[in-house]
Amino acid sequence: MMDMGATSGLGFMKMHGAGNDFVVIDSRGRGAVMSAGLARALGDRHRGVGFDQLAEIRDHEGADFALDFWNSDGSRAGACGNATRCVCDYIMRDLGRDAVALVTARGRLHAVRRTDGLVSVNMGAPQLLWSEIPLAREVVPDSLPLAGAPAAVGMGNPHCVFFVEDAEAVDLAGQGAAVETDPLFPERTNVEFASLIGPDRLRLRVWERGAGITLACGSGACATAVAAARRGLTGRQVVLEMDGGPLEVDWREDGVWLSGPVAHVFEGRLSPAMMALA
Numbered sequence: 176m177m178d179m180g181a182t183s184g185l186g187f188m189k190m191h192g193a194g195n196d197f198v199v200i201d202s203r204g205r206g207a208v209m210s211a212g213l214a215r216a217l218g219d220r221h222r223g224v225g226f227d228q229l230a231e232i233r234d235h236e237g238a239d240f241a242l243d244f245w246n247s248d249g250s251r252a253g254a255c256g257n258a259t260r261c262v263c264d265y266i267m268r269d270l271g272r273d274a275v276a277l278v279t280a281r282g283r284l285h286a287v288r289r290t291d292g293l294v295s296v297n298m299g300a301p302q303l304l305w306s307e308i309p310l311a312r313e314v315v316p317d318s319l320p321l322a323g324a325p326a327a328v329g330m331g332n333p334h335c336v337f338f339v340e341d342a343e344a345v346d347l348a349g350q351g352a353a354v355e356t357d358p359l360f361p362e363r364t365n366v367e368f369a370s371l372i373g374p375d376r377l378r379l380r381v382w383e384r385g386a387g388i389t390l391a392c393g394s395g396a397c398a399t400a401v402a403a404a405r406r407g408l409t410g411r412q413v414v415l416e417m418d419g420g421p422l423e424v425d426w427r428e429d430g431v432w433l434s435g436p437v438a439h440v441f442e443g444r445l446s447p448a449m450m451a452l453a
């Protein structure tokens with residue numbers, strides 16, 4: 176276990192999963208420290224550390240740990256598949272195990288290390304009711320009344336999935352930002368553009384709520400796989416080619432399993448000046 180604060184400054188780790196990058200703060204054994212202001216300051220890639228999401232680990236009775244997520248704009252997220260996989264890798268190494276149980280805003284989740292080294296997390300059942308996703312009014316989530324008839328899927332956070340001929344050709348920043356704040360999504364939304372590139376293989380580009388364009392999004396990969404299977408475009412086991420590399424999704428009876436690589440990049444300590452921003 177890393178010394179996350181015993182000496183000077185608050186310790187942190189930098190990790191990524193397929194290029195979706197995270198600051199991880201281990202607050203087990205003490206109170207949570209994160210605030211919207213500190214998350215925003217640390218998320219600044221010029222004046223802070225820089226990340227797509229920040230994950231804070233907390234103690235939790237009845238599970239190995241609890242996990243909270245923050246986007247780089249300081250907003251909270253109910254789910255983050257890739258950060259969950261990264262933190263589970265760290266905790267599995269710390270506990271000397273190949274399986275862990277954690278609690279997030281979504282509820283209790285399970286993760287395992289596969290024999291090929293990839294880390295898998297069961298992200299739970301998809302949310303397919305308009306009120307759960309949530310949408311602002313009662314419409315059919317499989318085909319939203321927006322240009323391109325995207326599908327809405329909740330994975331503990333909202334996603335709006337467009338199936339397009341060529342995901343490369345999409346103006347991701349322009350369209351992503353516009354859809355993120357469409358009034359149909361009362362809590363804003365993550366936005367996915369997917370094209371079928373082979374049997375059970377999709378090219379996927381993502382605009383994340385609160386973070387903008389990212390190289391990969393685990394919950395977005397799950398939401399896209401669920402939407403693709405529901406439209407009959409793929410089976411329930413899919414590979415998603417993201418800018419940062421492939422992620423695997425397997426929609427099973429017990430939930431949507433997300434698998435992919437994890438990387439531990441470096442550790443550091445925040446200065447008192449940075450902590451004063453909390």
Ligand SMILES: N[C@@H](CCC[C@H](N)C(=O)O)C(=O)O
Nearest residue numbers: 252255256257332392393394
């Ligand atoms: N990168 C993520 C999703 C992070 C949260 C998202 N931006 C939100 O606000 O819902 C993932 O890997 O799932």
